[in-house]
Amino acid sequence: MCRGGQRGAGSATSKMTTRPSVPAKPGEGPRAAELALVERCRRGELGAFEELYRAHAGRLFSLACRMLGNPADAEDLLQDIFLAAHRKLDSFRGEAALGTWLYRLATNQILDHVRSRAGRAGQVTDGLEDATVLPDAGEHRLGDRAIGRIDLERALAQLPEGCRAAFVLHDVEGLEHREVAEVLGIAEGTSKSQVHKARLRLRAILGSVRHQP
Amino acid sequence: MSCTRFIPQIQEMVDGTLGAIRRAELDMHLEQCDDCRSLLEDLRRIHDAAASLDELQAPDRVWLQIAGRLRQEGRLADTPASSTPRRSHVALLAVAAALVIAVGASLMLLWPRAGTTPAPAQAGAATQPGTAPAASGNPAAVNSVEDVENELRQAEQHYETAISRLQQIANSNQSSMDPQVAATLQKNVQVIDQAIAESRAALRTEPTSAPARDSLFEALRQKVTMLQDTIALMNEMRKGNSAGAAQVLNKS
Numbered sequence: 001m002c003r004g005g006q007r008g009a010g011s012a013t014s015k016m017t018t019r020p021s022v023p024a025k026p027g028e029g030p031r032a033a034e035l036a037l038v039e040r041c042r043r044g045e046l047g048a049f050e051e052l053y054r055a056h057a058g059r060l061f062s063l064a065c066r067m068l069g070n071p072a073d074a075e076d077l078l079q080d081i082f083l084a085a086h087r088k089l090d091s092f093r094g095e096a097a098l099g100t101w102l103y104r105l106a107t108n109q110i111l112d113h114v115r116s117r118a119g120r121a122g123q124v125t126d127g128l129e130d131a132t133v134l135p136d137a138g139e140h141r142l143g144d145r146a147i148g149r150i151d152l153e154r155a156l157a158q159l160p161e162g163c164r165a166a167f168v169l170h171d172v173e174g175l176e177h178r179e180v181a182e183v184l185g186i187a188e189g190t191s192k193s194q195v196h197k198a199r200l201r202l203r204a205i206l207g208s209v210r211h212q213p
Numbered sequence: 214m215s216c217t218r219f220i221p222q223i224q225e226m227v228d229g230t231l232g233a234i235r236r237a238e239l240d241m242h243l244e245q246c247d248d249c250r251s252l253l254e255d256l257r258r259i260h261d262a263a264a265s266l267d268e269l270q271a272p273d274r275v276w277l278q279i280a281g282r283l284r285q286e287g288r289l290a291d292t293p294a295s296s297t298p299r300r301s302h303v304a305l306l307a308v309a310a311a312l313v314i315a316v317g318a319s320l321m322l323l324w325p326r327a328g329t330t331p332a333p334a335q336a337g338a339a340t341q342p343g344t345a346p347a348a349s350g351n352p353a354a355v356n357s358v359e360d361v362e363n364e365l366r367q368a369e370q371h372y373e374t375a376i377s378r379l380q381q382i383a384n385s386n387q388s389s390m391d392p393q394v395a396a397t398l399q400k401n402v403q404v405i406d407q408a409i410a411e412s413r414a415a416l417r418t419e420p421t422s423a424p425a426r427d428s429l430f431e432a433l434r435q436k437v438t439m440l441q442d443t444i445a446l447m448n449e450m451r452k453g454n455s456a457g458a459a460q461v462l463n464k465s
Contacts, residue, residue, distance in 0.1 A: 044290030046280060053276055061271035075275050082279050086288060142255045147262040156263075171263035177228070196224040199256045206259070 034098040042089050053082055056099060060106045066168045067110050069157035077113055081106045107169075107183050114161050142207055155205040159198050166191050167198035216242065219249050227256045372433035380440060405439060408432040 040048035060081060064074035085105055092101055156164060169180040170191065180191040222239045225231040231239065243250050283289050380402075412429035419425055 044288065046283065046289050049283070050276065050280070053279065057271040057275070058268045061275075062266075062269040065269050066266075075272060078271055078275050079278055079282070083282055086283060141251050142258060147258055149262075149266060152259075152262050152266065167263070171260050172266055174264065177230075192224070192228070195228075196221070199224065199227070199259050200220075202259050203252075203255050207255075 031094055031097065035094045038089055038092050038094075038098065041086065049082075049086060052085075052098070056102050057082070059099075060102065063103075063106060063168065063173065064110050066153070066156055066172060067114065067165050069159070069161075069164060073113070077109060081109050084109065111165070111184065114165065118161060142203065147206060151206060152202070155202050158205055159201055163194040163198040163201065166194035167202075170195045171199070216246055216249055219246075220252070223249060223253045223256060226253060227260050368430065369433065372430070372437060376433065376436050376440065402436070402439075405432055405436045409436065 037048055037052055041052060057078065061074055061078050064077045064081070065071050068074050068077065081102075085102055088105070092098070096104075156168070159167065165184060166180055166186075169175045169183060170177065175183065177188050177191040177195070180186075180195070181188040184191065186194075219239060219242055222231060222235055226236070226239060243253065409429065409432045412425055412432050415422060415425040416429060
């Protein structure tokens, strides 16, 4: 996963292989290797598919885990994603990088899962179109201590699903708001408000953790 | 905070999308507002911490389950064990390893679960006047803590006997197995034995703990099941039947 550096508008380094709109040039070195790997997978070589899995599972598992807020669901979904990928390998033509293709497949499956879970739970509030911005919790300042990875992962899991998805795609995965909007099927403005809302909520959650005796 | 109108600008500053004019306006405000400076700092730190989160590692069992499903659904190239022993060996090793993980994970889940086996104190309470006996058809058997403990000891003995016989069969078959596969299967036993030992230790500390008893019996039951599955897996491996081995995995 591409990380590092200041990301945001104008940044050209954010997860290029994951972007939905990155053009591809079939026949280039890495792409040719991907096509060869995919061909071996199509022929039913388990070792080839394991190679493909090992190269991409971590990134997709991280995405699923954080977007679902539940590692057990993410495991099940990761299995479904790769089984679906294996079924759909015939449709992979190499126009996009294999990582991009898998990322699209994974985000679609994850979002389907989120929506069906929200539907089952009868959650009609705080959907992806919910643009509510919370008032700031000024009393929940973070202070000087660093934000721990575990604290942040836990706080992420407490976010409402709508703003969690936008936040993960934007702040964790490094997509721009227009790309987040494209992936989630929402307006760009909604992506911004959801990410902003998520940050304020995270501040409140992390701030309250810090203020506990 | 009284200056909520600056929150969108602060957020855009974190996003890196704030234009020059609004940026200058925000800078002027930040010079005189501690709350907004603190907010900007905190949101930047959250953004940066999120961007630097490590990639999580998918548990090995996910791949093992995927491999099992692909094999079961016939989506892999059909390669008889005799012609390509290495590939078959790897796949079957994966199946065997999945047994370890599946058993280990299920045992982990047992601890917080509420007990279903009546604890001696509960059994005694069920025989108070005006209440029905707890064990159907054998009320005398639950009349005392001692009786209940005797029954539990007998039940444990039954499990131990079954385990001992199954273990003998498994051991006798392992000589014909690949050492790596045998070692992997041996891990199954170790995982369960550890759970059994921990359950026994918990029972020694709290002899009347229903969850500890449940955990012990569930661990013993798991060991019986695992040994049965191991034997079935060995049979399928000896036949070179990958699909059959995958079925054993899915059953477990």
